[in-house]
Amino acid sequence: MSLKEKLDRLNEKGCTLTIQRHAVLEYLHENRTHPTVEKIYYSLKEKFSTISKATVYNTLELLKNYGLIQEITIEKGKLHFDYEVKPHHHFFCRRCNHVYDVDVEGCPLTGKRMIDGHKIEELRPYIIGTCSKCLQKKIIV
C-alpha cells in the first residue's frame, strides 16, 4: 500500500495526522530495513530535534493498531518495525543482527482464520541463522 493510501486511511478513521505521525510512517516507508525503535528515533531526531521516544513508541503502537505497520519480535529484547503488513517471512542473522525479508512459497497458514480453535490475528514466521553476507565474510559459525 502506498504512503498516500495509508495516510488517507488514517484520515478516514478520524486519526489526527500530526507532523510526528507523518514522519514515523514516512520513515518506515522509505527505510525497508526493519529498523529498531532506537534507529527510528535517532534518525527522526536529525530532522525533528525535539521528537521524544514516547512519541515514537506511541506512534508505532498507534500505526500498528490501525494495521498500517507490522511489529517484529524476532530479536531478543528489542522491537523492529516493518512498513509492509502483508504476511511474509523474516530472516534474522545472529551475526550481524540484520532482518531480511524472505519469500516462502506454499505456506499452509496463508489465509487461515483459525487453528486448533484459536483465532489467528497475525502471522510471524521467523527464521534464524547466518545470512549470506556473514557466510561470505567467513565469520566463525
Added chain:
Amino acid sequence: MSLKEKLDRLNEKGCTLTIQRHAVLEYLHENRTHPTVEKIYYSLKEKFSTISKATVYNTLELLKNYGLIQEITIEKGKLHFDYEVKPHHHFFCRRCNHVYDVDVEGCPLTGKRMIDGHKIEELRPYIIGTCSKCLQKKIIV
C-alpha cells in the same frame, strides 16, 4: 528426547552436571507450558532457595547452545523456553499471554538448510491471536 538422553548428551560433551543445571532441565521437562525465565526462577527457588537469576539465565543459555532446549521470542520483551526442540509452531494469545503448541502440516521450510543464500539454523513460526479459551470467555476482541 527423554530427560536421561539430554543429561547423557551434556555428559558426553564434557559439561559439568550441577544440581542447578539438572534442576532447570528437569523443570522444563516436567512443565511443557513454555514458561518465562521469571516463572522458571521462582519455581526453582521453592526447592533451591539460594538459586540465583544469573544461574537460571546462564543455564538456559547453555542448554540452548547445546541444542537441548528452545528459546521463544514470541512475547514482546520477555523470553519463554521450551523443552521440545523439534521445530513446531507456537501460538501466542494476546489476551491471556499463554503460549500454545500448534501442529501445522506441510510447512515448506521443514528440513530446508538454506534460503535466499542464508543458512537456516532455527525456525520460529509464531502465530498471534486469541486462544480458544479466551474466545469462550467472550473477552472483547
Added chain:
DNA sequence: TTTAATATTAGAACGATTCTAAGTCAAGAA
C-alpha cells in the same frame, strides 16, 4: 476566541536481562 480534548515532551520509573566481583565447589596434583 474560549474551551475541551488530544498529542507531545523530557525525564523518571519499570522490568527483563546482563554484568561483576566475591565466594563456593569439584577434580587433579603433590
Added chain:
DNA sequence: TTCTTGACTTAGAATCGTTCTAATATTAAA
C-alpha cells in the same frame, strides 16, 4: 589428605529497552 586451579554459583549492581507521568503544546469544536 591438603593444595591449587578452574569452573560454577551467588547477590546485587548496572544496563538497556520500554512504559509511565506530569507538564506543556497543539488541535478541533463550540
